[in-house]
Amino acid sequence: MSREQILREMVLSSVADDYxxxxxxxxxxxxxxGEAKINFTADQLAAHLGDLIRDGLVRAxxxxxxxxxxxxxxxxxxxxxxxWYLATPDGLKVVKAQEG
Numbered sequence: 551m552s553r554e555q556i557l558r559e560m561v562l563s564s565v566a567d568d569y570x571x572x573x574x575x576x577x578x579x580x581x582x583x584g585e586a587k588i589n590f591t592a593d594q595l596a597a598h599l600g601d602l603i604r605d606g607l608v609r610a611x612x613x614x615x616x617x618x619x620x621x622x623x624x625x626x627x628x629x630x631x632x633x634w635y636l637a638t639p640d641g642l643k644v645v646k647a648q649e650g
Contacts, residue, residue, distance in 0.1 A: 557579070557588065557598055558601070559648055560579050560582045561579065561598045562641055562645055563648070566642060568636070569611060571634055572599070576592060576595055596630055599635065600625060602641065607637060607638055607641035608641055610624070610625040
């Protein structure tokens with residue numbers, strides 16, 4: 551498996567359980583990638599996140615304390631830090647297949 555495939559899987563796995571901010575994804579990836587001795591940049595992480603969204607495996611959201619509390623949002627690199635990310639049902643199937 552290539553380095554890029556490993557990073558992509560790590561990003562997808564990091565958003566499989568709950569809504570995650572870009573900062574939290576980056577922290578999780580730093581730990582996982584460190585264990586695997588893989589380096590990455592925030593730009594590479596953002597690119598993988600964007601690819602996963604375009605592939606329908608992750609969705610971007612705006613979370614709010616007022617209704618509606620969760621709203622699907624358009625992803626853009628300029629909004630990385632204001633959006634939250636969660637795997638879609640198709641993304642969860644991929645994660646389960648990776649684990650199996």
